[in-house]
Amino acid sequence: MKTINATLINIYHICHRELWLHANGITMEHTSDVVYEGKLIGEESYPQRAEKNQELEILAELDGGIRASAKIDFFDAQKGIVHETKKSDAKERAHVAQVKFYLFLLRKNGIPAHYGIIEYPKLRTTERVDLPNDEMIEVENWIKDVSEIINREVCPPKLSVSKCRSCSYFDFCWSGEIEE
Template sequence: MSFDFEDYKTLGVKINYYYICKRKLWLFSKGISFEKYNDRVLQGKVVHETSYKREQNKEIEIDGNIKIDIIDKNFIREVKISSKMEESDRMQLLYYLYYLKNMGIERRGKINYVKEKRVEEIELTNDDIQEIERVLVEIKEIDLLDKAPRNIKKPFCKKCSYYEFCYIMEEC
């Protein structure tokens, strides 16, 4: 069976949210966003603005769907504060590689974890492609849900920009 990427293209941040919390993904998909009020999100923006100042090709937006932090002739790089959400960071970068591959552009990826001064190199495999295509189908299904998925109640929820929205009734 052939996968038609054009039917499933989505925002890179949705890939990230899919691996963190499907409720967050659904809320974001419905236009409910609290990121601009979150300290961690603001901290991430500062890291992006102040890191790798000498790089020429920063913040490259493609099709309004993905925003590549840094691109050069061999790599695309994502800049992250820390590796606490390593799986979602990795899958977001793999999605960018997949997206570019569908445009005929072959690159490898690097995630730069600024706080840890660590770099992880990523290469898109056939297994990754299958995973991304599966996730794109699920994201489309989540987008179409009438009700938000249940809360996941993980330790990182308290630092999420959606925390109060998700848990306000439990605190009453």
């Protein structure tokens, strides 16, 4: 049984094929300039944070033996606020899901987590993410769905090509099938 992490939750909300491939060791992010740029933005946008906030690794065991874990880069434990930095709001739904996953794991471990903030430094905007108690079961269901998808014998089908063009897996999935 594979451990479900925040990256898998994020990808789950974008593409089940990418989710399966990533979870099963076929990773393409290392070839993507977009992924690299996002990583740099996350590391360089708020250098003063290391002094005030703490990085936190957290784990939870769920029903059915499913393990969920996360490494939260910036958690303000005094205020109970998760901070997540993203390059753009292009995949906003996935970003929100990732922060809800962090809040879920924190609460499952008895750590006060009031809300999250997604920061988009390039856009100079932020978005508050709440996880009402009645949505905790929804996050748990995402985790169960991810576990089911990544443990399948067969890779899920591709999305339409229009949704795939900026994906780091584009060439892998569409090689030889697209006429330019």
